[in-house]
Amino acid sequence: xxxxxxxxxxxxxxxxxxxxxxxxxxxxxxxxxxxxxxxxxxxxxxxxxxxxxxxxxxxxxxxxxxxxxxxxxxxxxxxxxxxxxxxxxxxxxxxxxxxxxxxxxxxxxxxxxxxxxxxxxxxxxxxxxxxxxxxxxxxxxxxxxxxxxxxxxxxxxxxxxxxxxxxxxxxxxxxxxxxxxxxxxxxxxxxxxxxxxxxxxxxxxxxxxxxxxxxxxxxxxxxxxxxxxxxxxxxxxxxxxxxxxxxxxxxxx
Amino acid sequence: xxxxxxxxxxxxxxxxxxxxxxxxxxxxxxxxxxxxxxxxxxxxxxxxxxxxxxxxxxxxxxxxxxxxxxxxxxxxxxxxxxxxxxxxxxxxxxxxxxxxxxxxxxxxxxxxxxxxxxxxxxxxxxxxxxxxxxxxxxxxxxxxxxxxxxxxxxxxxxxxxxxxxxxxxxxxxxxxxxxxxxxxxxxxxxxxxxxxxxxxxxxxxxxxxxxxxxxxxxxxxxxxxxxxxxxxxxxxxxxxxxxxxxxxxxxxxxxxxxxxxxxxxxx
Numbered sequence: 001x002x003x004x005x006x007x008x009x010x011x012x013x014x015x016x017x018x019x020x021x022x023x024x025x026x027x028x029x030x031x032x033x034x035x036x037x038x039x040x041x042x043x044x045x046x047x048x049x050x051x052x053x054x055x056x057x058x059x060x061x062x063x064x065x066x067x068x069x070x071x072x073x074x075x076x077x078x079x080x081x082x083x084x085x086x087x088x089x090x091x092x093x094x095x096x097x098x099x100x101x102x103x104x105x106x107x108x109x110x111x112x113x114x115x116x117x118x119x120x121x122x123x124x125x126x127x128x129x130x131x132x133x134x135x136x137x138x139x140x141x142x143x144x145x146x147x148x149x150x151x152x153x154x155x156x157x158x159x160x161x162x163x164x165x166x167x168x169x170x171x172x173x174x175x176x177x178x179x180x181x182x183x184x185x186x187x188x189x190x191x192x193x194x195x196x197x198x199x200x201x202x203x204x205x206x207x208x209x210x211x212x213x214x215x216x217x218x219x220x221x222x223x224x225x226x227x228x229x230x231x232x233x234x235x236x237x238x239x240x241x242x243x244x245x246x247x248x249x250x251x252x253x
Numbered sequence: 254x255x256x257x258x259x260x261x262x263x264x265x266x267x268x269x270x271x272x273x274x275x276x277x278x279x280x281x282x283x284x285x286x287x288x289x290x291x292x293x294x295x296x297x298x299x300x301x302x303x304x305x306x307x308x309x310x311x312x313x314x315x316x317x318x319x320x321x322x323x324x325x326x327x328x329x330x331x332x333x334x335x336x337x338x339x340x341x342x343x344x345x346x347x348x349x350x351x352x353x354x355x356x357x358x359x360x361x362x363x364x365x366x367x368x369x370x371x372x373x374x375x376x377x378x379x380x381x382x383x384x385x386x387x388x389x390x391x392x393x394x395x396x397x398x399x400x401x402x403x404x405x406x407x408x409x410x411x412x413x414x415x416x417x418x419x420x421x422x423x424x425x426x427x428x429x430x431x432x433x434x435x436x437x438x439x440x441x442x443x444x445x446x447x448x449x450x451x452x453x454x455x456x457x458x459x460x461x462x463x464x465x466x467x468x469x470x471x472x473x474x475x476x477x478x479x480x481x482x483x484x485x486x487x488x489x490x491x492x493x494x495x496x497x498x499x500x501x502x503x504x505x506x507x508x509x510x511x512x513x514x515x516x517x518x519x520x
Contacts, residue, residue: 178294181302182303183301188306
């Protein structure tokens with residue numbers, strides 16, 4: 001058993017006790033969101049208005065799948081990590097074992113991947129039950145949003161490693177995550193945004209995740225998919241490299 | 254088990270002592286001004302993203318004898334939802350941590366400040382913050398042309414009434430919640446459905462007949478409808494019903510919250 005997986009095992013053991021209720025909640029959340037926004041709000045959308053051939057429920061659901069993964073990825077890299085660095089000092093204890101800082105970082109990222117899949121898979125199942133997909137290719141959306149969630153988590157993890165308190169998370173959440181959540185093509189196509197808004201959306205990981213998800217679930221896969229994937233992989237790679245460096249500087253000053 | 258304690262141990266709440274707690278919260282909050290300022294932006298982003306973003310695909314919505322643009326329909330709903338969020342933050346999350354983690358209250362009740370003073374103080378504090386946010390949001394609505402009647406002048410007192418009722422409800426949650434994991438359950442099972450299904454994002458008339466009474470029983474429905482009646486000028490008998498509901502909720506929930514809190518802190 002290689003070292004980073006020990007971190008995953010540790011986190012899973014901690015997570016295990018609350019698992020059943022978490023799973024229940026992670027199915028209930030999407031059911032409510034899709035009913036309210038997709039069906040409720042969607043029914044107000046003008047008759048005959050489609051989103052490149054998709055109805056509003058399909059359009060919204062695919063966007064919100066990616067957006068939830070972003071929120072979950074970012075959240076996993078904030079309070080829980082800060083808890084282990086600052087409040088509980090878990091990492092100080094872990095460094096007394098053969099684990100290195102790199103093992104800890106990679107192990108935490110793997111744990112985040114596990115918790116992302118525990119969110120994304122039930123969400124995907126709920127979407128299938130709502131009849132949103134008509135091709136088995138849609139399954140590709142699962143690894144795509146997990147990749148995107150990790151790409152969002154890594155830079156935030158790096159940022160957390162530099163923080164002394166959780167105060168910055170308030171603005172991170174309200175001024176970064178919430179606008180991304182609403183304006184990256186999740187609720188409405190970014191073509192409706194002014195030019196500067198479109199430029200902003202193109203710079204966000206969520207936009208690339210949403211585009212990829214829609215290509216594999218609703219539309220045709222285009223050449224631009226390569227660019228979207230490259231963006232997400234690059235963001236993840238940069239986040240991991242900087243994150244390990246920052247965590248190292250924090251734990252072994 | 255719960256023997257009625259003598260009056261001297263549980264004096265009636267005093268405004269003067271309750272204000273001590275408000276002052277404490279204000280001092281503690283000065284270091285968190287970013288949280289205060291950014292709190293204002295969250296409903297704004299929803300207004301832009303959903304109200305105007307999704308709103309452009311939506312025909313007008315009939316409300317009373319008016320047809321409202323979607324953003325005009327949504328904005329008062331978001332204001333009500335923001336009031337609920339504020340009430341939960343100040344009436345549930347912060348007091349939860351003060352009660353269970355920081356043990357601030359254990360320290361406070363060793364002073365002349367009593368448990369009812371704490372409850373009154375927390376609700377007052379929530380009201381003050383909620384009123385400031387509500388005022389800011391109403392100004393934004395006015396600037397964006399989403400206010401259609403002079404009745405909107407009463408929207409601020411309506412925000413305060415909703416805030417009072419919802420904070421008192423939140424204090425009940427505080428006094429019965431002991432575990433951190435319950436916070437998440439309350440969010441998913443109570444707050445999130447209220448946020449989505451209380452007529453905030455779409456009219457109650459879209460629900461099947463048998464579900465409407467359920468929606469109409471929720472406090473957020475009354476709060477959203479009251480604000481919508483005022484900003485669109487559709488004031489009538491139902492408006493008075495919403496006020497009565499929220500007023501009654503405030504009195505009943507506050508009474509229960511104080512009683513539960515007493516049992517919780519002195520045991």
